[in-house]
Amino acid sequence: MIEKRTVIKGTPIAGGIALGQARILVPGRADIPEFSITSAGVKSEIAALERAVEKTVAELRQLRDSAGKKVGGAVAKIFEAQLLIASDFEFLNRVKSEISTLRRNAGSIYNSLVHETVNPLRSSADPYMRQMAQDVEAVAKKVLSHLIGRNQALGKLAANTILVGKSFTPGDILVYRQRRAIGFVSSEGGADSHMALIARGLMLPVAVADSVWTRIPDGCRLILNGSAGTIIIHPSEEDWQEYQRLKKRHGPALIRRIRKLPQIPPLTKDGKEIEIGANLSLPGPADDILSERKVPVGLYRTEFLFLAQSSFPDEETQYKYYDQIAEKFAGTSVVLRTFDLGYDKLSPDTVWTNEDNPALGWRGIRPMLEMKNVFKTQIRAILRASTRRNIKILLPMITELSEVEKARRMISQVKFKLRQEGIDFDADIEVGIMIEVPSAAMTAETLATKVDFMSIGTNDLTQYTLAADRMNSRIAYLYNSFHPAVLNLIKMTIDAGRKRGIPVTICGEVAGDLLGLPLFLGMGIDMLSVHPGRIVDLCRTIRKIDSNLVELMVPSVLSSGSPSAVISKLERFQAAVNETRN
Amino acid sequence: MITATVRIINKLGLHARPSAMLVTATSAWQSEVFFTKENVRVNGKSIMGVMMLAAEKGSEIIVEVDGPDEEEALEAICKVIRSGFNETD
Incomplete structure (x- = not known):
């Protein structure tokens, strides 16, 4: 992760300047909405969690049985472990108790507790420990997709959010623009891609830089110059003022x-x-x-x-x-x-x-x-x-x-x-x-x-x-x-x-x-x-x-x-x- | 409540499959089971808990059992760990 002011020279994809904070979209992990619930809502959130877990367990059972038939016991054991993870009562009790004490939606609590569990494993030098983290994440992905449904798995964005991710589809650009994203930093996509065409049409700046989403810390201040392809991470106060001036000058340039x-x-x-x-x-x-x-x-x-x-x-x-x-x-x-x-x-x-x-x-x-x-x-x-x-x-x-x-x-x-x-x-x-x-x-x-x-x-x-x-x-x-x-x-x-x-x-x-x-x-x-x-x-x-x-x-x-x-x-x-x- | 200290001897440590076996073993008993490794204490019937220990080969674990069938439970659990989870490689 980059901790101090850094300028990355990427490829300009769609022109324009955006000043805001980064939001990292980790590929493969749905972006989970987070919101407060009322005391009356606690019960329904817990019920939703239980339903999502039940569906996941049923899915995993099926996977285990068909894997056992097709490829034998060793592969079936993987799902055996995932089944235990999905139905881990101790873990689910923690989620439920935090739902009622913190009064937040089941998805966000489940997601954050999973990350708490998995983070130490992910950084382990032992590949088997890292594999374990992936097992937990695979289960969590299933539970969360049942819990939120695919189409809502995006959540609200804070004001002036610049999205940073591995790749964006044109559909992503549209949906995130409706959620008021002000720019995109991607690791993939050329100037001729449809993502680029639509971003240009909507006048949203986009730059592409290699594996950038792994280096930018979530929530850090970011300046994106889509016309030059430049990304400034942790910009200085001078950068900020300079780009604000530039943005004003180049603002509605198209019109x-x-x-x-x-x-x-x-x-x-x-x-x-x-x-x-x-x-x-x-x-x-x-x-x-x-x-x-x-x-x-x-x-x-x-x-x-x-x-x-x-x-x-x-x-x-x-x-x-x-x-x-x-x-x-x-x-x-x-x-x-x-x-x-x-x-x-x-x-x-x-x-x-x-x-x-x-x-x-x-x-x-x-x-x-x-x-x-x-x-x-x-x-x-x-x-x-x-x-x-x-x-x-x-x-x-x-x-x-x-x-x-x-x-x-x-x-x-x-x-x-x-x-x-x-x-x-x-x-x-x-x-x-x-x-x-x-x-x-x-x-x-x-x-x-x-x-x-x-x-x-x-x-x-x-x-x-x-x-x-x-x-x-x-x-x-x-x-x-x-x-x-x-x-x-x-x-x-x-x-x-x-x-x-x-x-x-x-x-x-x-x-x-x-x-x-x-x-x-x-x-x-x-x-x-x-x-x-x-x-x-x-x-x-x-x-x-x-x-x-x-x-x-x-x-x-x-x-x-x-x-x-x-x-x-x-x-x-x-x-x-x-x-x-x- | 009774306790015992056991060493993880299987080559790959408490990864997903051994963790699953261990949790299956602990869940068979009425007694409560806890594992402690370097000041991290987790519920022995929770696979997420056991995973969080990230116990590699050679690490020592304190097994803590409390309940009506604690003696047989402790013995059985320690046996599973000492057997190296039937890891053949």
């Missing part, structure tokens, strides 16, 4: 930046118009100004509505939500992407089954085509919200034509039903697909005949083309959207769109990268959809670029052998552009 947005459409030096759109996940502070400036929403990730809840939202809930979005952006258009659910967006305790290879598994459009009711409910809600004629539908993670056909058939069925019921909707609603699997990029010309637009998701396209998991920091050096293979697939998709006369958008992180901008303009991209914070810079840079000139650089860049070769060519070009301006 201020967007206010600078030119009100004329972004044009290249030679007068070609490029659409610049915004990627959104949730209603946010920038919505009003985006709507006022008529910035189209190139990608609205609807699954984030789902992530805040533990089940699929019903039609009415969804309709209200989409209708509000359609109304808010009445002067422009919104591309609603249907639920894109997958391993990296779900918290571990949702219904999803464990897969050996989840990135290549049941995700994106795949579960939606199987869970027809969920998909049709969403389509129905979207169609009902389309009466202003400003909504488009985007289907995620298409791999082959049959998926497009299936999805379109279901959309037609929903439209038919709505017509029968006399409910108004946009009959000509545009349907597009995400190009984020190499197979889709390579067959884009065929796919393009069945859709109204295509949108390239470069984050997944990069991960699938390079076989590099974007959540895995160990192989982060491989993950690079400027890899010539990725760029060739992007070019293929843009060419296919041109040939079939439908527009193509890039909506991944790389779309906001000024270095890549001339290249994408040269390829003939129609629209770039980016995080709202990137829009101003993109619009400014586009004005300096001659679209005829950049077209000439494309073949040379695409024939590069490595991302670094691509980047150095793009950097040379960027320098040349900046020079001609001066």
Whole structure:
């Protein structure tokens, strides 16, 4: 544990500054709520504890019996010990007596007494003693999960809490934001992870640093600079004041930046118009100004509505939500992407089954085509919200034509039903697909005949083309959207769109990268959809670029052998552009 | 109340499995059982208590038995500990 002022240089993931105190989330241990109870509540807390213990004992008996049958006595003995731990009357009596004397909830008392017991064992040099601690913790986890239920296992957070943990799912970010967490320090997750996307969308600072949760003491003062990736543990008074000033200056930076947005459409030096759109996940502070400036929403990730809840939202809930979005952006258009659910967006305790290879598994459009009711409910809600004629539908993670056909058939069925019921909707609603699997990029010309637009998701396209998991920091050096293979697939998709006369958008992180901008303009991209914070810079840079000139650089860049070769060519070009301006 | 001092002789000390055996042994008797190691005194019928002793090989434990069947209980409990919990390795 770090005891004195220490600065850790981590990776910046989501910008912003937070000053507060650390709350450590130990992985595998549910965060236990702690609250006072009345004298009348003592009895029900004790009864709840007894029920939780009974359930745990029953579970362990089952485990012991099946282990005995399958693997023999030695393994069954482990559960024998755990059974004794679970039903230890002396220990349970201590818990019960503290519940009535301290008047606190059963979960918090049980949890703290378990830790009291286990802590000396955990620090023992003897591995068998440490193993014993794990046995006790395994039992405690079971009892506590019965006692509090999974969804409530988070508790209230103190004001100005910065959460420090091993990893956070996008769902975690949402739930903790509702509990007023002001920032996150994680040991895992890249700048392209969904956790990062949503944190940026919510303007919550995030930094990633290796095994940081094991080093920061719980409750210590902490400064988090998500823009630089810096974490200051036990900051000095000077640090505190300095960062408070910085925070004030950089506060609502996003909104201020967007206010600078030119009100004329972004044009290249030679007068070609490029659409610049915004990627959104949730209603946010920038919505009003985006709507006022008529910035189209190139990608609205609807699954984030789902992530805040533990089940699929019903039609009415969804309709209200989409209708509000359609109304808010009445002067422009919104591309609603249907639920894109997958391993990296779900918290571990949702219904999803464990897969050996989840990135290549049941995700994106795949579960939606199987869970027809969920998909049709969403389509129905979207169609009902389309009466202003400003909504488009985007289907995620298409791999082959049959998926497009299936999805379109279901959309037609929903439209038919709505017509029968006399409910108004946009009959000509545009349907597009995400190009984020190499197979889709390579067959884009065929796919393009069945859709109204295509949108390239470069984050997944990069991960699938390079076989590099974007959540895995160990192989982060491989993950690079400027890899010539990725760029060739992007070019293929843009060419296919041109040939079939439908527009193509890039909506991944790389779309906001000024270095890549001339290249994408040269390829003939129609629209770039980016995080709202990137829009101003993109619009400014586009004005300096001659679209005829950049077209000439494309073949040379695409024939590069490595991302670094691509980047150095793009950097040379960027320098040349900046020079001609001066 | 009667007491005896015994040494933990099994190689791995009072880890989970021996603790479980010991608690099963103490719980069979009506008498109350306490173990003391270096000023830590715990209920001998509580596995969490026994675990908290973190008694490694070679450590000495005071067994304290109090109740109607204390003599037989003390003898039986000491026997279990001295047997090394049938640890074969």
